[in-house]
Amino acid sequence: MELGMIGLGRMGANMAERLVRGGHVAVGFDPTPAARELAASKGILPVSSLAELVDQLPAPRVLWLMVPAGQIVEDTLAQLVPLLSRDDVVIDGGNSFYKDSMRRADMMSLHGIHYIDSGTSGGVWGLAEGYSLMLGGDAGAVERLRPILSTLAPASDRGWGRVGPSGSGHFTKMVHNGIEYGMMQAYAEGFAIMQGKQDFALDLHQVAEIWREGSVVRSWLLDLTSNALGGNPSLAGIAPYVDDSGEGRWTVAEAIDLNVSAPVITLSLLERLRSREDDSFADKLLAAMRNEFGGHRTKQQP
Incomplete structure (x- = not known):
């Protein structure tokens, strides 16, 4: 499959590299030129903008966000929505708050876009050992991702699964x-x-x-x-x-x-x-109380 990875830090770059090793095509975007250059050395196809990333992928597209939770996710989605088409899939693999993921899934559904929240565990060892993936969202959309998920996980039949509706992946x-x-x-x-x-x-x-x-x-x-x-x-x-x-x-x-x-x-x-x-x-107050009730000596701060 072809996938766009947004965020090429330690987790994002390693996940994209694992996909490339598994025979997939990974197009990557990161605002930092050094991160894009490093990704290119690992077989990831770097692009310099979100618009270029979307243009490089065939519809229906699959995009995976590995960016810090909070406002950066909001800003990234705001830029992406006008660029995407119906039936595209966006996966948030960061540590977003599950209620935010539920809200975002509802918002994206208004545009016909599938929003999947993926609890992702594995850290810096995931490249070699595989990632534990807890996915929330539409069952059909998750099934479409099976080839990618099977490659990212420790094994095709272990370490990943859809755990429930939108928000449940990040909740888990x-x-x-x-x-x-x-x-x-x-x-x-x-x-x-x-x-x-x-x-x-x-x-x-x-x-x-x-x-x-x-x-x-x-x-x-x-x-x-x-x-x-x-x-x-x-x-x-x-x-x-x-x-x-x-x-x-x-x-x-x-x-x-x-x-x-x-x-x-x-x-x-x-x-x-x-x-x-x-x-x-x-701690100072605890020491003072011991001195008051029991005459226990306090130590003087240097």
Whole structure:
């Protein structure tokens, strides 16, 4: 098949390259000339505008957006709609909020354009390992994409599927990322406990390697944890600051709206926020309270 990839960053360029390796034709657009030049070296056909991208593709067209969620998606769609034709398919493979995807699907349907929301997982490893794809939208439109999806996924019959109507793909990915927050936090806390047991002088990389085989806590995240510890056992040079890209917040908000208890995901999100406090007022107040009720000495800040 032929596909237009909009956004040639790490994810978009790698996905387009995987499609090219699988025998498809990928035409790519990115506003950054360097990204287009790099894409060309991987067999992707670069173009310098959205209009040129649309012109290069036979109708009905398939376009895949791999751009940051939010206003950039809105602006890209506003530019695309006048250029597209009925029965074209636009896939948003980024981490858009699922309610935005539902609204956009309704808007695009007014123009006869199919809008598919694809929760996409795989990160920088997707080029080699394949991508996990959770798709929401019209079943017939998704079926048309089968050759592309089969190539992007780890296997033609595994790792991808239509999960429901418009919005469900991004909703599923949102929850997926919330679960990821909790799993990452549990690993981080467990390894921190072991690191703190100085009497045993544990080799954390060795422990991770042992756990990778046969243990009930083995996972791809543990594989990546082992890689990190193997390359930098003391994590030297890494600041204790953990960012978040929004999906954890959305998952917690949705849990509250649905009256679903999600303490692990919620606390893992709060821990990420906690990591960003260079001068924690809360910690200072905790120390002051201990001093007030128990006479526990406070430490002076240097």
